[in-house]
Amino acid sequence: MKVVVDAMGGDHAPQVIVSGAIEAINEFDVNIVLIGIEEQIRQELNKYKFAQERVEIIHAPTVVGMHEPAIISIRKKKDSSISAGINLIKESGYDAFISAGNTGAVVAASTINLGMLSGVERPAIGVVIPTLKGFSFLIDVGANTEPKPQHLYQSALMAQVYMKEVLGVENPTVGLLNIGEEAGRGSGFMKEAHKMIGERISNFAGNVDASGVFKGEFDCIICDGVMGNITIKISTGLMESASALMRREIRKSPLAMLGAGIMKSRLNHIKKLVDYSEYGGAPLLGVNGIVMVSHGRSSTKAIKNAIKATIGEVEHNILSFMAETFSKN
C-alpha cells in the first residue's frame, strides 16, 4: 500500500509530517510517498534511520499557503504538493492522499481532479469525535458551507458506510444535529433535511440536540459544514480555555497543585480520551479517491494516526462500499 503524504501541509511542516510518516512506517505495514519541496523533505528525512525503500520522495515545487483562497491557489498552483499529490492517486495508482495543509484547497483539488462518486453531489468531511459512550462520526465539518437537503442525506449514507465498514459499528444510527430534539425544529433547510433523511435512511433516530452530541447516543451525526465546523472548533476551543483556566486556578494554591499532581495520571487519561489527535485525520468523503485532511496544528502523533486511519480506509475498501451503497439508493 502506498499512501501519499503532503509534506508541506500544516503549521509545522515539513518537520512533524516527516516525523509522523517515519513513525507510521515503523509501526504499520505501509509505504509512504512524501510530496513537496524535495530538498526540505530530504533534510528532514536525514534526521531519521528508517527502511529507505519504504519512503519515496516526489518533488512538487510550489506550496499552497494555509490561508490562501482555495480556488485561486488550485488554479494557479497546479504543481503544488496538494494538486500534484491528488493527481498521484488519480493517475499513478497510489492508494490515498493525506494533507494537514489548506483544507479548502484539498477539498477543491479533490473535487476537481478526482471528481465525485456516482450519486454524490458534494464532498463532506467527517470526524470521529470522542463521546461518553465511545465515539461518534460527525459529518460535515466544513467542506460544504451551503448544502442542500439532499447533500445531508448523502452525507448520512456515507457516514453509515464509513461507520460500518471502517469503524466496525453494525447498523449505525443517524441523527441530525439541531437546536432541539423535536421534529420541526431549526431552519427550513433543517426541517427539509430531517424529512428527507427520515424517509430514506434506515436507522434514522431524529434530531440530536446540540447539548447531547458528546453523550454518544447517536453513531452518525449529520449537519451542514458551518454547524459541524462550529461544533468541533467550539469544543476544542472550550477545552483549551478550560484547561488554561484550570492551570491558572491551580497555580494560585499550593494545596491544589498537590492535588493536581496526585491526579495527574488520571487527568492525562481524560485528556487522551477527549484528544482529537488520537484519530488524527478527517476523511474527505464523496470524492472518487481516498483523501484525509488533518488539522494544521497536527502533531507527529496526529499525522501518524491519520496515516493509520487512512490505511484502514484502504484496507476496508471504503470506495467500493460507497459506490455499492449509492448504486442502490
Place this chain on the structure above:
Amino acid sequence: MKVVVDAMGGDHAPQVIVSGAIEAINEFDVNIVLIGIEEQIRQELNKYKFAQERVEIIHAPTVVGMHEPAIISIRKKKDSSISAGINLIKESGYDAFISAGNTGAVVAASTINLGMLSGVERPAIGVVIPTLKGFSFLIDVGANTEPKPQHLYQSALMAQVYMKEVLGVENPTVGLLNIGEEAGRGSGFMKEAHKMIGERISNFAGNVDASGVFKGEFDCIICDGVMGNITIKISTGLMESASALMRREIRKSPLAMLGAGIMKSRLNHIKKLVDYSEYGGAPLLGVNGIVMVSHGRSSTKAIKNAIKATIGEVEHNILSFMAETFSKN
C-alpha cells in the same frame, strides 16, 4: 420596580421560580409579580417567610408546555402565564418579564404583543458567556434561525448598546462568529453580513473563528440563531460530559480521589467561572419591552440572577438607549 416572573415556566416550576423570586426580594430592591396558576403559586409561597407586600400574584389559568409549537400555543392560550405576563408589561405598567418556560413561545408572544423597536426587524437573544478575559456577549442564540444579513447588523448594534449601558463596557468591539478569521470565510450569508457590519458598525474587529470564542478577544460576538444555539449547547454539553468523564476516571483510583478532594475548592471556583447560571438570564432584544428568557433547567440561583440582570436592564434604561441608537442608524 415591578418585575413579572412566569411562575409556570421551566422544568422545575413553580418550585425554583418561587424560591428564586423570594431570594431576589431578600437581596434586591425589587417587587415581584408571580404569574401563573394561583393555587400552585400560593402553595409554594407558603413555604417561605417574606415581605408579603413585595410579592403580587396574578392568576393565569393555562400553561404553555416546554415543547409545544410556539405559534400554536400563543394563538390558543392567550391566557397563559407567558401571553398574559407579556401583556402586563405592555398594558399595565409593569417593568419587565422573565420566563424559564418555552423560549419559542416567549419570543413569539413578545414579538406579537409588544412589537419591535423602531429600526429593528427581528428579535435576538443574547447571552453573557464566561471567557478567559472575563465575559463576552453572544447574540443570537436562538430567536431567529433564518436571519438576513441586516438582522445580524441590527443584533450587533443592540449588543453594543447592551454591553455598554447594562454591562458597563466602553467602546465594545464586535466580531462575527465564523469558520475562520479571514474575511471571505463562511457561507454567502456570512460574507454579506461581514460586509454590512464592517461598513456600518464602529469597532468591528472582523471574524471570530469559533475556536477563539472563549479566549475573550471580542466583546460582542454576532451570529445567526442556529450557530449561537449550537455554540452554547455544545459548550454546556461538553462541560457536562467532560465532568462526568472526570468523575468516572477519578472514581477508578483512590489516589486520584484524594487529589480531587484536595483540589475541590479550586475546582468549584472554576465551575463557578464557567457557570452560565451566574448570569442567569438571556435578554430577548429588539422587542418593545424588557424580556428575559432563562434556561428551562434554571436553578433557584439562576432565577435570582436572572431577576438581578433584569433589574440592571430596567435601571440602565436599556430600551431608551436602544431607541436612541436606532434613531441614529
